[in-house]
Amino acid sequence: MPETEGPTRLWGGRFAGGPADALARLSVSVHFDWRLAPYDIAASRAHARVLAGAGLLDNDELGQMLAALDDLESACAAGEFRPTVEDEDVHTALERGLLERLGTLGGKLRAGRSRNDQVATDLRMYLRDHARGVAAAVVELADALLEQAGRHVDTPAPGLTHVQHAQPVSFGHWLLAHVQPLLRDLDRLRDWDARAAISPLGSGALAGSSLPLDPAAVAKELGFQAPAQNSMDAVSDRDFVAEFLFITSLIGVHLSRLGEEVVLWTSQEFGWVILDDAFATGSSIMPQKKNADIAELARGKAGRLIGGLVAVLTMLKGLPLTYDRDMQEDKEPAFDAIDTLLLLLPALAGMISTMTVRVDRLAAAAPVGFSLATEVADWLVRKHVPFRDAHEITGRLVALCAARECELEDVSDEDLKTVSEHLDPSVREVLSVRSALAGRTTPGSTGPGPVADQLQTASDKLDSWREWSIEPVVPR
Ligand code: ARG
Numbered sequence: 220m221p222e223t224e225g226p227t228r229l230w231g232g233r234f235a236g237g238p239a240d241a242l243a244r245l246s247v248s249v250h251f252d253w254r255l256a257p258y259d260i261a262a263s264r265a266h267a268r269v270l271a272g273a274g275l276l277d278n279d280e281l282g283q284m285l286a287a288l289d290d291l292e293s294a295c296a297a298g299e300f301r302p303t304v305e306d307e308d309v310h311t312a313l314e315r316g317l318l319e320r321l322g323t324l325g326g327k328l329r330a331g332r333s334r335n336d337q338v339a340t341d342l343r344m345y346l347r348d349h350a351r352g353v354a355a356a357v358v359e360l361a362d363a364l365l366e367q368a369g370r371h372v373d374t375p376a377p378g379l380t381h382v383q384h385a386q387p388v389s390f391g392h393w394l395l396a397h398v399q400p401l402l403r404d405l406d407r408l409r410d411w412d413a414r415a416a417i418s419p420l421g422s423g424a425l426a427g428s429s430l431p432l433d434p435a436a437v438a439k440e441l442g443f444q445a446p447a448q449n450s451m452d453a454v455s456d457r458d459f460v461a462e463f464l465f466i467t468s469l470i471g472v473h474l475s476r477l478g479e480e481v482v483l484w485t486s487q488e489f490g491w492v493i494l495d496d497a498f499a500t501g502s503s504i505m506p507q508k509k510n511a512d513i514a515e516l517a518r519g520k521a522g523r524l525i526g527g528l529v530a531v532l533t534m535l536k537g538l539p540l541t542y543d544r545d546m547q548e549d550k551e552p553a554f555d556a557i558d559t560l561l562l563l564l565p566a567l568a569g570m571i572s573t574m575t576v577r578v579d580r581l582a583a584a585a586p587v588g589f590s591l592a593t594e595v596a597d598w599l600v601r602k603h604v605p606f607r608d609a610h611e612i613t614g615r616l617v618a619l620c621a622a623r624e625c626e627l628e629d630v631s632d633e634d635l636k637t638v639s640e641h642l643d644p645s646v647r648e649v650l651s652v653r654s655a656l657a658g659r660t661t662p663g664s665t666g667p668g669p670v671a672d673q674l675q676t677a678s679d680k681l682d683s684w685r686e687w688s689i690e691p692v693v694p695r
Contacts, residue, residue, distance in 0.1 A: 227305045227315045249302040252309045258344040265440040273431040287320040333424035335454040335542040340420045347692045349557045355688035356564035361401045363572035368394040375585040375652045384588030387652045392665040400473040407466045415459040418443035422450035425541040442692045455541045460549045464528035467556035471524035478517030485511045495573035513570045527552030585652045594649040612639040
């Protein structure tokens with residue numbers, strides 16, 4: 220049975236009765252869009268000024284309106300004003316709050332705007348603001364990785380491809396390899412922000428307004444670069460949500476790769492890293508257990524981040540212009556992505572900065588699995604043996620060692636000569652992890668010099684991020 224007309228709906232004049240319960244329950248979004256309230260109020264303030272500029276509110280009315288909006292804002296922040304079950308969405312709830320404060324004057328603010336341009340504006344503001352919070356948390360994790368990397372510039376480790384020992388690397392270099400994707404993510408957030416800085420307010424439901432509004436003034440007041448070029452696009456466009464979710468998904472993917480490595484590093488089999496007790500968990504039945512749950516959650520949460528992106532892209536696909544109610548589905552994935560990253564990133568940062576790296580185990584593992592074989596091949600190349608032959612010769616040497624269960628440097632002078640006329644005892648000079656690392660001096664490689672340079676560049680880049688990550692979107 221349809222309910223009697225609720226007190227707070229923003230529509231109803233042309234309807235014979237109120238909405239069915241089932242419709243109301245499906246339609247309601249206030250339980251998740253309430254977090255847009257401060258942004259909606261900021262946009263209302265800007266809109267009120269524009270209405271006054273257009274002569275649609277007199278000075279006294281504008282003063283009352285702004286005071287009521289301020290009061291409503293404090294009441295929301297203090298939890299004194301809350302949405303009720305009757306409020307369909309954040310816009311409905313806030314209009315009720317305004318009517319409670321101003322009576323009929325409160326009803327004037329809706330002139331020239333629609334929830335369609337309001338919600339698009341609010342969500343842009345919310346995401347732009349929170350992108351900075353996400354960036355700050357990414358910086359915190361990158362800082363933790365940089366700090367650990369700084370301690371391990373000279374710590375040798377077995378570099379892997381296919382999870383097989385490949386070539387020795389500096390463990391600091393390895394940790395910095397997880398910083399680079401985060402630096403790109405930070406760049407992506409800033410690039411995204413520039414595109415998201417377009418204000419839809421003034422587009423109304425879809426066609427703009429016949430009232431003399433000032434979209435440029437509103438855009439400026441709300442921290443946007445410019446008003447939208449096309450009112451129909453402005454209320455239809457959710458590229459900024461999809462793109463934001465791509466970035467958060469990619470951050471999730473990066474964190475999952477770091478997480479997976481920490482899971483491996485802390486396993487009994489690797490034993491390269493010991494987690495601080497505060498950042499590890501135990502088992503309810505096995506008293507000896509110490510688990511890397513943060514790292515596993517980093518791996519696992521990538522799934523929900525990617526899921527949010529897929530949900531929004533799928534919702535948008537084939538959607539006719541302009542606003543369709545499908546678009547209400549844009550908010551939960553976006554909010555969830557932010558919440559997820561703001562939980563995950565500080566935990567990961569704490570885990571990384573407090574973990575103990577087992578330098579002894581890493582150094583012992585670095586040459587295992589004939590990981591210095593490439594050094595032999597390069598040594599031959601320096602003796603002008605074509606690399607193709609050098610590869611073959613070194614392969615034969617490795618096969619000999621594998622059969623004899625000995626290391627490359629254990630092969631006798633005689634046997635070296637048997638493997639190839641090009642091999643002589645001086646090849647043993649390159650058969651140390653230290654020399655393999657020291658020999659890598661080209662930019663970006665794993666030698667101590669280039670790693671120190673990389674550390675410096677990464678740290679400078681991060682510094683340039685600190686300010687952006689706390690810069691407020693809406694100037695107060
Ligand atoms: N709550 C809606 C959303 O989040 C905005 C309201 C637009 N509703 C409408 N019937 N035009 O998308």
